[in-house]
Amino acid sequence: MSKNSFHILVVDDDDRIRELVKQYLEENNFLVSTAIDAFDAKKKIDIIKFDILVLDIMMPGKSGLSLTEEIKKINSTPVILLTAKGEATDRIKGLEIGADDYLGKPFEPKELLLRIKNILNKTKKAILANEIYIGNALINLKKLHIKINNKIIKINPQEKKVLEKMLEVPGKIFSRDDIGKIINISKERTIDVMITRLRQKIESNPKNPKYLQTVRGSGYVLWIE
Amino acid sequence: MSKNSFHILVVDDDDRIRELVKQYLEENNFLVSTAIDAFDAKKKIDIIKFDILVLDIMMPGKSGLSLTEEIKKINSTPVILLTAKGEATDRIKGLEIGADDYLGKPFEPKELLLRIKNILNKTKKAILANEIYIGNALINLKKLHIKINNKIIKINPQEKKVLEKMLEVPGKIFSRDDIGKIINISKERTIDVMITRLRQKIESNPKNPKYLQTVRGSGYVLWIE
DNA sequence: AAATTTTTTATGGAATCCATACCTTATGAT
DNA sequence: ATCATAAGGTATGGATTCCATAAAAAATTT
Numbered sequence: 001m002s003k004n005s006f007h008i009l010v011v012d013d014d015d016r017i018r019e020l021v022k023q024y025l026e027e028n029n030f031l032v033s034t035a036i037d038a039f040d041a042k043k044k045i046d047i048i049k050f051d052i053l054v055l056d057i058m059m060p061g062k063s064g065l066s067l068t069e070e071i072k073k074i075n076s077t078p079v080i081l082l083t084a085k086g087e088a089t090d091r092i093k094g095l096e097i098g099a100d101d102y103l104g105k106p107f108e109p110k111e112l113l114l115r116i117k118n119i120l121n122k123t124k125k126a127i128l129a130n131e132i133y134i135g136n137a138l139i140n141l142k143k144l145h146i147k148i149n150n151k152i153i154k155i156n157p158q159e160k161k162v163l164e165k166m167l168e169v170p171g172k173i174f175s176r177d178d179i180g181k182i183i184n185i186s187k188e189r190t191i192d193v194m195i196t197r198l199r200q201k202i203e204s205n206p207k208n209p210k211y212l213q214t215v216r217g218s219g220y221v222l223w224i225e
Numbered sequence: 226m227s228k229n230s231f232h233i234l235v236v237d238d239d240d241r242i243r244e245l246v247k248q249y250l251e252e253n254n255f256l257v258s259t260a261i262d263a264f265d266a267k268k269k270i271d272i273i274k275f276d277i278l279v280l281d282i283m284m285p286g287k288s289g290l291s292l293t294e295e296i297k298k299i300n301s302t303p304v305i306l307l308t309a310k311g312e313a314t315d316r317i318k319g320l321e322i323g324a325d326d327y328l329g330k331p332f333e334p335k336e337l338l339l340r341i342k343n344i345l346n347k348t349k350k351a352i353l354a355n356e357i358y359i360g361n362a363l364i365n366l367k368k369l370h371i372k373i374n375n376k377i378i379k380i381n382p383q384e385k386k387v388l389e390k391m392l393e394v395p396g397k398i399f400s401r402d403d404i405g406k407i408i409n410i411s412k413e414r415t416i417d418v419m420i421t422r423l424r425q426k427i428e429s430n431p432k433n434p435k436y437l438q439t440v441r442g443s444g445y446v447l448w449i450e
Numbered sequence: 451a452a453a454t455t456t457t458t459t460a461t462g463g464a465a466t467c468c469a470t471a472c473c474t475t476a477t478g479a480t
Numbered sequence: 481a482t483c484a485t486a487a488g489g490t491a492t493g494g495a496t497t498c499c500a501t502a503a504a505a506a507a508t509t510t
Binding site: 381383393408410412414415418419441442 | 454455456457458459464465466474
């Protein structure tokens with residue numbers, strides 16, 4: 001049951017939410033710590049460097065907003081704010097003072113997970129380790145493998161090359177010709193075969209791909225969210 | 226059978242845990258002492274210098290936390306805390322006051338062993354003695370030998386050179402060329418043979434190496450955990 | 451010169467790569 | 481809606497490259 005390498009701090013005064021989120025993220029292989037309020041959080045932040053903070057805005061004592069402000073003065077740890085419904089002002093304020101994303105309550109844990117992966121994909125740490133999320137698959141280009149559903153699947157060098165290029169510009173359509181140039185192949189069918197294989201490795205439902213999609217008449221495109 | 230050179234103090238008021246851990250660590254060649262509470266522990270610490278302390282947090286009399294605090298004022302002996310399940314606060318508190326790692330109860334002895342090796346690999350003593358764990362193998366570069374499964378195996382000068390270089394940057398891929406430069410060899414197969422030999426010495430299952438791995442098309446890489 | 455270590459060579463096996471053939475699906479003209 | 485056709489998907493297999501290792505030869509140490 002190997003964890004990924006990211007540590008997240010969840011701060012909320014509501015026990016249920018805290019525990020729910022913690023559990024959900026842990027199920028998805030994150031290392032999770034929690035804090036009950038801004039002061040508690042600050043203490044922990046001063047000691048350990050987290051990869052992401054998830055802060056409730058509305059907390060007794062000090063608000064998530066003030067905490068965000070403090071944090072952003074010190075370093076650039078990404079912050080996701082949890083805002084009560086309708087509090088549009090807070091959201092805007094949050095982004096102004098440097099929060100990286102926000103999520104209105106009530107929220108789906110799944111949605112939070114998505115945002116987290118999104119942000120992680122942009123961090124230096126992930127980039128240095130050559131790690132990036134595509135949906136549920138944590139791609140590690142350096143180690144030539146993919147972690148998905150607690151399994152590790154190997155990718156081969158050719159597959160790596162293609163993934164690498166496509167990951168540089170997610171959303172860009174790659175013609176078969178483009179892909180062919182990357183791996184020195186000209187036959188169209190051959191390229192299709194490689195795409196098929198990649199799909200089997202990164203998609204949870206390869207027959208109906210969500211991330212590595214076909215663009216009929218043009219080629220293929222990779223989405224990372 | 227011959228011990229390694231590390232001395233560990235296990236402090237827990239629960240007899241069963243104390244004895245279990247002691248036995249397990251002894252099986253793995255550590256020298257182990259035990260203490261029944263914080264006062265008992267303090268007495269022993271004042272007399273002997275241990276390489277690692279394993280402290281239960283929840284103990285009658287004085288808690289593992291206070292003991293950690295005291296210890297850290299005196300010197301930097303590494304401390305691993307054992308915390309009851311769910312006591313997230315204690316864990317963070319522990320790290321705050323200088324503990325080096327923590328482990329939630331109930332824990333696998335194997336997991337504890339892993340953390341211990343991890344910490345030892347970082348200590349000055351280990352580095353000075355040129356001792357480092359790779360999985361179950363305790364490599365002693367100075368003495369040109371490896372302790373594994375209660376056996377001592379010699380390593381040869383060439384093997385040492387390679388290990389030494391690879392240990393400097395675990396996780397880095399060494400091309401055959403890189404390795405060839407270390408030991409002045411150009412034939413690729415020759416290098417493979419050396420890797421094979423090393424695997425037979427440090428891996429418990431050389432056919433399926435866990436630490437000294439092949440990166441097809443690129444070379445070899447050494448992982449130490 | 452005996453023993454040990456190092457290097458080379460030879461061989462078999464595994465992983466990867468590429469192409470082809472055949473199958474399925476999407477699309478637009480009728 | 482139906483059908484013809486273009487486009488895409490994939491199972492399979494041969495070729496090739498790459499790697500592991502036994503065994504022998506050479507070099508070095510004892």
